[in-house]
Amino acid sequence: MNRxxxxxxxxxxxxxxxxxxxxxxxxxxxxxxxxxNLLGSDIILxxxxxxxxxxxxAALVVFIFGIPIAWVLARSNFSFMKLLRSVVLLPMVLPPVxxxxxxxxxxxxxxxxxxxxxDWFGLTLPFTTAGSVVAAVFVSFPFFIVAVxxxxxxxxxxxxxxxxxxxxxxxxxxxxxxxxxxxPSILAGLALSWARALGEFGATITFAGNMxxxxxxxxxxxxxxxxxxxEAALALSLVMIVTSLAILxxxxxxxxxxx
Amino acid sequence: xxxLELNGSLDLEHFTLKVKLEIKKNETVCLLGPNGSxxxxxxxxxxxxxxxxxxxxxxxxxxxxxxxxFIHSRFRNVGWVPQNQMLFDHLTVKQNIEFSPNSSxxxxxKLIELFDLQHIQNKxxxxxxxxxxxxxxxxxxxxxxxxxxxxxxxxxxxxxxxKQIIYQYLKxxxxxxxxxxxxxxxxxxxxxxxxxxxEKGEITQVGTPDEIKTSPATPYSAxxxxxxxxxxxxxxxxxxxxxxxxxxxxxxxxxxxxxxxPPKSIALYKEKPVGSPRNVLMAKILExxxxxxxxxxxxxxxxxxxxxxxxxxxxxxxxxxxxEVWAAFKATELITTPT
Numbered sequence: 001m002n003r004x005x006x007x008x009x010x011x012x013x014x015x016x017x018x019x020x021x022x023x024x025x026x027x028x029x030x031x032x033x034x035x036x037n038l039l040g041s042d043i044i045l046x047x048x049x050x051x052x053x054x055x056x057x058a059a060l061v062v063f064i065f066g067i068p069i070a071w072v073l074a075r076s077n078f079s080f081m082k083l084l085r086s087v088v089l090l091p092m093v094l095p096p097v098x099x100x101x102x103x104x105x106x107x108x109x110x111x112x113x114x115x116x117x118x119d120w121f122g123l124t125l126p127f128t129t130a131g132s133v134v135a136a137v138f139v140s141f142p143f144f145i146v147a148v149x150x151x152x153x154x155x156x157x158x159x160x161x162x163x164x165x166x167x168x169x170x171x172x173x174x175x176x177x178x179x180x181x182x183x184p185s186i187l188a189g190l191a192l193s194w195a196r197a198l199g200e201f202g203a204t205i206t207f208a209g210n211m212x213x214x215x216x217x218x219x220x221x222x223x224x225x226x227x228x229x230x231e232a233a234l235a236l237s238l239v240m241i242v243t244s245l246a247i248l249x250x251x252x253x254x255x256x257x258x259x
Numbered sequence: 260x261x262x263l264e265l266n267g268s269l270d271l272e273h274f275t276l277k278v279k280l281e282i283k284k285n286e287t288v289c290l291l292g293p294n295g296s297x298x299x300x301x302x303x304x305x306x307x308x309x310x311x312x313x314x315x316x317x318x319x320x321x322x323x324x325x326x327x328x329f330i331h332s333r334f335r336n337v338g339w340v341p342q343n344q345m346l347f348d349h350l351t352v353k354q355n356i357e358f359s360p361n362s363s364x365x366x367x368x369k370l371i372e373l374f375d376l377q378h379i380q381n382k383x384x385x386x387x388x389x390x391x392x393x394x395x396x397x398x399x400x401x402x403x404x405x406x407x408x409x410x411x412x413x414x415x416x417x418x419x420x421x422k423q424i425i426y427q428y429l430k431x432x433x434x435x436x437x438x439x440x441x442x443x444x445x446x447x448x449x450x451x452x453x454x455x456x457x458e459k460g461e462i463t464q465v466g467t468p469d470e471i472k473t474s475p476a477t478p479y480s481a482x483x484x485x486x487x488x489x490x491x492x493x494x495x496x497x498x499x500x501x502x503x504x505x506x507x508x509x510x511x512x513x514x515x516x517x518x519x520x521p522p523k524s525i526a527l528y529k530e531k532p533v534g535s536p537r538n539v540l541m542a543k544i545l546e547x548x549x550x551x552x553x554x555x556x557x558x559x560x561x562x563x564x565x566x567x568x569x570x571x572x573x574x575x576x577x578x579x580x581x582x583e584v585w586a587a588f589k590a591t592e593l594i595t596t597p598t
Contacts, residue, residue: 162341
């Protein structure tokens with residue numbers, strides 16, 4: 001390893017301390033003795049299971065629809081692709097509460113799509129678990145698309161062209177050449193978007209509300225508990241941190257190429 | 260029987276590529292040219308990675324690219340071995356070779372043996388050395404049972420063993436028309452009876468290695484076979500080059516000519532030779548290369564050219580880089596051809 005200049009080490013240390021300080025703050029105030037009781041409570045267990053359900057469902061939807069979107073964005077050079085790319089990435093920069101409001105106007109009972117869903121299928125999204133999933137999908141989509149789109153771009157197209165000259169069908173090329181090569185990026189994108197879905201708060205509370213057992217995911221439960229029962233909020237935060245680390249640590253290497 | 264017939268053009272960024280070539284079944288044709296002359300683009304045209312702007316392309320008499328038709332790469336029966344091989348790194352050597360749906364088990368194992376890949380057939384292609392990769396790439400292309408085989412600089416940077424295996428195969432293969440792009444005139448001459456020289460998108464010469472050696476059509480052709488090449492305007496027994504240098508000729512000729520000066524016909528002197536009925540030019544030594552018995556010296560001055568002298572003469576003259584010398588050559592040694 002190259003020697004790293006001292007100044008760089010100093011700046012990096014300050015940044016790391018900054019990033020760790022909230023975590024230290026949490027752990028320091030954690031009601032360790034009452035933890036088992038708190039964690040056993042129904043509200044926390046419900047919120048935890050709901051969070052897992054919502055975040056994994058969102059990741060599944062993002063996975064199924066994200067690959068084709070990323071493929072189109074990476075491989076088409078129509079002039080409106082630039083605009084389309086910005087639209088797709090919008091949820092990344094939009095305040096989640098704006099996203100939630102927008103979802104309400106689209107999928108709410110009076111929204112142009114929501115009305116139709118309600119009239120034709122009797123389907124209601126706002127203030128339901130499905131609504132939570134929709135909100136999570138909306139905010140986490142761009143994270144997956146960015147990762148997979150850049151992976152598609154990084155593939156030398158001559159590789160696929162060579163496979164074509166060998167007589168292979170486009171589906172064979174996609175499954176045997178393209179997909180295996182972007183697989184690490186798909187995993188990384190899934191982990192990122194799953195993490196975003198797990199932490200989702202603003203769009204969910206706006207669009208799906210905060211109903212225990214139905215739409216009250218971990219972040220919403222923490223927000224509510226902070227007012228009434230700060231110890232529960234701390235315990236919930238611990239649950240979130242542990243869950244996130246358990247999923248994200250194995251993927252750390254996917255984001256940064258290992259040495 | 261003509262297997263490949265290409266007569267067309269393609270507009271590129273800096274120039275228009277214009278090609279007319281024909282390759283027979285069982286024939287290997289070499290395409291030589293400087294970097295950026297469009298050699299690889301011709302292969303891509305035939306492989307279906309580029310589309311002709313005008314003209315047409317036929318394989319086995321069937322039109323596969325013209326104004327009306329464009330057959331997809333997949334259905335062209337063309338084996339393309341690109342310059343950087345484009346192996347499927349995540350698959351094994353064997354999986355690469357049997358990738359084509361046209362490949363047969365029998366053919367694949369035969370190729371693995373021919374290209375000496377048995378011991379690495381289960382190795383990931385991404386872990387292969389340069390020589391192994393090239394052998395895999397060529398086997399993979401051949402396993403797809405092509406009618407036309409396109410090889411882009413197949414021996415660049417390869418180990419001697421891999422080179423020999425590939426050459427051996429190319430010399431004995433049957434049933435295909437092979438177009439081989441190369442930089443290396445020795446490789447071209449040893450693998451092919453017909454060389455095509457391509458410069459800036461245009462074919463500047465077609466001929467056997469011998470024909471190119473005796474009458475190179477351009478400075479590039481001449482440099483390939485180690486000859487000096489000077490275009491000039493002749494008027495009787497004197498020809499004047501672009502830079503205004505006068506050369507004495509042995510036969511009277513009129514108009515634009517190409518003059519070839521064989522490097523071995525040039526003698527070097529430290530002092531200006533006097534009273535000699537020869538062409539005498541002053542020049543500065545740019546580079547000195549030792550080749551066995553001989554020394555090749557790059558000279559720059561009124562003309563830019565190469566002289567080849569013996570080691571003995573080199574030592575007697577005591578020459579160094581940067582020295583100024585006199586170069587002399589007889590008019591009878593010059594090969595003059597009208598253009």
